[in-house]
Amino acid sequence: MPYIQRNIRPYELLTEANLDKIEAATDQILSEIGIEFRDDPVTVELFREAGGHVTKLAGETWNIKFEPGLIQKLVSTAPETFTQHARNPANSVVIGGDTTVFAPSYGSPFVMDMDKGRRYGTISDFENFIKLAQSSPWLHHSGGTICEPTDLPVNKRHLDMVYAHIRYSDRPFLGSITAPERAADSIQMCRILFGEEFVNNHCVIMGNFNSTSPLVWDGVSTMGIRTYAEAGQASIHLPFLMGGAVCPVTIPGAIAQNLAETLVGCALTQLVRPGTPTVMGSFITSMSMRSGSPTFGTPEPALGSLVMGQMSRRFKLPLRCAGNFSTSKVADAQATGQG
Numbered sequence: 001m002p003y004i005q006r007n008i009r010p011y012e013l014l015t016e017a018n019l020d021k022i023e024a025a026t027d028q029i030l031s032e033i034g035i036e037f038r039d040d041p042v043t044v045e046l047f048r049e050a051g052g053h054v055t056k057l058a059g060e061t062w063n064i065k066f067e068p069g070l071i072q073k074l075v076s077t078a079p080e081t082f083t084q085h086a087r088n089p090a091n092s093v094v095i096g097g098d099t100t101v102f103a104p105s106y107g108s109p110f111v112m113d114m115d116k117g118r119r120y121g122t123i124s125d126f127e128n129f130i131k132l133a134q135s136s137p138w139l140h141h142s143g144g145t146i147c148e149p150t151d152l153p154v155n156k157r158h159l160d161m162v163y164a165h166i167r168y169s170d171r172p173f174l175g176s177i178t179a180p181e182r183a184a185d186s187i188q189m190c191r192i193l194f195g196e197e198f199v200n201n202h203c204v205i206m207g208n209f210n211s212t213s214p215l216v217w218d219g220v221s222t223m224g225i226r227t228y229a230e231a232g233q234a235s236i237h238l239p240f241l242m243g244g245a246v247c248p249v250t251i252p253g254a255i256a257q258n259l260a261e262t263l264v265g266c267a268l269t270q271l272v273r274p275g276t277p278t279v280m281g282s283f284i285t286s287m288s289m290r291s292g293s294p295t296f297g298t299p300e301p302a303l304g305s306l307v308m309g310q311m312s313r314r315f316k317l318p319l320r321c322a323g324n325f326s327t328s329k330v331a332d333a334q335a336t337g338q339g
Contacts, residue, residue, distance in 0.1 A: 002086075002171075003093045003140045004100040010313070013306045019314060022307070025256035026263070027068035029215070034065035035264050039219030043226065046271040050074060060219070066264075072315065074267035075278070080316040082234065082277040085204045087193065088170035093140055095234070095279065096318030103141035104133045106174075106208065111147050121147030123160055130168045144174030144208055158182040162189050175233075177207045180223040187231045199231070203277050206234040208320070211261040213239050213246040225265060229272035236320045237265025238281030242294055245287050251304050254284050258304075259311060266317060282308040282321040297326050 014022075034053075037044050039060045048054045052064040081096035093101045111125045112118040129146040133139045142165045149157050158176035165173035166189065175186030190204045198204070207228045209221045228235045239261040241247040247254040262280045269278040284304035285294045305321045312319035 001140075002091045004102075006098045006100055010309055011306055012310060013303065014310060019307075019310060022252055022256050022259070022311070023314075024068075025253070026259040029256060029260045030066040030071060030264070031068055032065070033215060034063045035260065036216045037062045037064060037219075037222065038216065040222045043217075043219075043222040043268060046268065050267075050271055071263045071267050074270050075263055075315060075317060077270045077274040078266060078278045078317055079275065081318065082203055084172040084206060084234065084277075085194070085198075085202050086170060086172045087166065091140070091171045093172055095277070101140045102138060102323075104129065104139060104143035104146050106143060107145050108147045120150040122151040123149035123157070123164070125149070126161060127164045127168055130164055134169045134171065140171065142169035142171045142173040154178075159185060159189070162186050166193055173205065174208050175205045175228075177209050177221070177224045179220060180227045183207055183224045183227040187228070187233060190233075199233075201232070203232065203234050206236060206277075206279070208236045208238060208281075209265060211237065211239045211265060213241055213261060214257060215261060217261075217264065221265075222268060225268050226272050229269040229276045229278075232273060232276055234277035234279060235265070235269060236279040236281050237262045238283055238320060241284045242287040243285070243300070244289055245292070247284070249286075251284070251300050251307070255304055255307050255311070258282055258284060258308065263315070277318075279318045279320050280308070280312050280315070282319065284308075 041060070044054055044062045044064065047064050051070050052066050055063045057063055081094055083092055083094050085092045095101060109120065110118055111121045125147055126149045130142055133142055145161065149161065152160055158178065162175055176182035186205060191199045194204050207224055209225055211221065212218050225235050239258050241254050241258055243249040243254055247257045262282070266278040266280060269276045282305060285296060285301045286298045287293065288295050308321055309319055
């Protein structure tokens with residue numbers, strides 16, 4: 001099956017009253033603290049025209065505050081579900097609603113095998129991971145930066161990475177997000193693959209963008225988001241929150257901040273092109289206050305994902321979150337829960 005159609009009812013961890021409190025806290029963050037934007041005056045002007053209160057900070061930096069309810073109104077034009085089309089139409093996936101799409105892990109700086117041990121990734125490793133994912137019936141998506149191919153120059157490795165997804169997988173995939181021109185290259189490669197007219201009218205690629213927590217969107221990310229949205233392609237807006245470092249240690253506080261950051265990213269897509277597919281993101285984890293390392297395997301991140309699921313249903317937006325976490329570094333029993 002190209003994706004999972006869920007028949008089990010989702011787990012409702014919090015009551016509607018508690019969800020109201022978290023949303024109110026998000027509105028308080030957005031209206032009293034605001035979001036910092038860097039190096040992208042076009043995005044700042046879009047939010048100013050939409051009703052954001054803009055304050056110029058030092059250099060190419062702005063703070064924008066949003067009246068309660070404004071961001072929710074802006075994201076209301078985004079679709080609740082959408083289809084990301086694959087090279088093989090039988091493997092196209094429906095994102096959002098009652099469907100679940102499993103993808104490989106994202107962003108690993110290191111790889112490890114029995115022959116060479118732990119090391120930086122290469123394009124050969126990257127291609128092998130794509131082939132492994134393609135061979136698995138339990139994954140529905142080819143993913144994106146499964147590992148970083150450090151043996152290729154930064155300014156061109158995105159071309160080889162997207163080409164590897166196109167060549168070695170017939171499932172949907174993610175494109176480059178490290179610069180707006182690389183995002184544009186990714187979309188143009190899809191025009192070659194699918195045809196320009198098809199790409200103009202269908203979602204065939206997504207970008208996975210990180211905010212700079214706490215409460216910052218940098219220009220590389222916002223320009224990349226705009227590049228995907230202008231082409232009618234989807235983007236994921238993913239805070240990476242570590243409790244005690246870049247977000248509150250309490251899970252409700254972390255969720256409120258997570259919502260503020262991801263919803264602003266989603267709203268930007270709708271200012272560029274209303275109706276463009278967009279995906280909320282959530283990556284909440286606890287942190288060892290002794291070492292500063294993420295402490296995968298604790299229950300708090302799982303609770304955060306459940307509540308973010310409730311919030312995504314409240315806002316009628318698809319959600320990207322991590323699966324079960326573990327701290328395993330080897331292929332053992334604990335590793336079966338790795339997100």
